[in-house]
Amino acid sequence: MARAITNNRKIINTTAAWLIGLLIFFPILWTILTSFKTEAQAIASPPLFVGFDWTLENYQVVLERSNYARFLWNSIFIAGGSTLLGILIAVPAAWSMAFVPSKKTKDILLWMLSTKMLPAVGVLYPIYLLFIKMGLLDSILGLTIVLMLINLPIIVWMLYTYFKEIPVDILEAARMDGASLRSEILYVLTPMALPGIASTMLLNFILAWNEAFWTLNLTAAKAAPLTAFIASYSSPEGLFYAKLSAASTMAIAPILVLGWFSQKQLVRGLTFGAVK
């Protein structure tokens, strides 16, 4: 029997949902608001919500002082590159684990995930030294590889759960119907797994875009992405909240827009397997 929901109940639920949503969104909203204030208004007490002189000055200063476009491109290259590289490695891996599992498959999956339980700083020193030796410090290639590696367990896990949902019978039916491995992948598997592959890529892109530990520690000027762009407005410049907020807003805007347009895919990706 469907649970009856009264109108009152609906109003309460809706209000509560909006409140929680606003609470979560508030820091972002506050950052965006602050980016349009003067430095004095930004630290005013009591804080100003809308009754301030809206100004674009902070953005002008930030754009003058830093090369935003370069940071943006670096972010796009690193997030995009690590996602593509990760998918290329993860698809065959998840494929074989889902469709031709061995006795150790479960162990390998768990072991891969367990690497995510280690604090990243624990391996900073060896990786830093490796990067120096290999000349990868402050390079887009190096950062792409590191971000790919740290997100790979999640990509493999997500794809594995997606592939697991595809009944093996259907692949076998394709084989019986005369499909070669290539046709089987092209006409049967990929179309069925496409939503899964898309949301996995999307989530990984966002994770890589927002990653700050490795991007801050392994870059200086050349390969620095938007996370470093934000950081450059915190300590070295002193406490300039308005400019820091402007930089932050500029850094998160692209990913916010991407997330907004693809929220359907994202939600599906994050809750996949929860409901059959």
Added chain:
Amino acid sequence: MGSITLKKVTKSFDKTEVIRPLDLQIDDGEFVVFVGPSGCGKSTLLRLIAGLEDITSGSIEINGTDATSVPPAKRGLAMVFQSYALYPHMSVRKNIAFPLKMAGLDKKEREKKVTDAAAVLNLTDYLDRRPGQLSGGQRQRVAIGRAIVREPDAFLFDEPLSNLDAALRGNMRLEIAELHQTLATTMIYVTHDQVEAMTMADKIVVLQAGVIEQVGSPMDLYREPANVFVAGFIGSPAMNLIEGPEAKSRGAKTIGVRPEHFDLSMDGGEWRGVVGVSEHLGSDTFLRVEVEGIGTLTARADGEFPARHGDTVGLTPDPERIHRFDEAGLRISS
């Protein structure tokens, strides 16, 4: 052409031997049913023939040529799966056309064959639907359509009716039997339902624990089961198997009497017992009779037979139709 020969075929998963060395000859145009309890290896055997599993040792010949290492796509066999295994992202039309596309037929030819198959299977009105919009019976028909368009050497059916409800199952059983008569193509059909096996097969292969217990026509198996297992498995309700002094007096370890081979009477009779349950089906009455020193026997009586729960009845087995089995469970020929 569609003859299949298995020679000393075995299959092991890790160290478990699922199929013991097994020989089997399937002739062109035959309707062969693999039947047995779950886990007997019947589906595995079908998958070995399909090429979806590799055999551990032995060889498989299709039409006289060795097909042991030929991939499933190239064996010229079509399979209908228990789960239907339709392509969910394709329309019915594309599902049926898929094997033709893989075979490289041009669009016009594909369209013609799909239209023909759809007409045969009453699917014409559903060609543009997705599998998700079809009922179970329609999906099964699409799966069969996908199998017949490619004109395979043999059809493999893996428990194709077990997901359907009882009424539909009866209909589809007839449709598949008719299809076999029309196409005259070899069909191998896996089921655990001995009624399906009896009604459809030219040849039944009874399997247990990876071993063929008996191969023969339905009536051969019914009349002369090779051993106790086949005797108990083929026939519905199952044969009464009796051990002890009654068997010994007839020179056997076990004797078997089918429920329909008793002469029933209210007075007299060779074995007398008390009726536990009587099931009146109208045309027949099935009695569960508790006979002292023998156990519970099932007997089929005439629909009008008056026995009720608690009555004492007499059962006289037809002496010509008592099956005798030795210590090893094998048939003793009379």
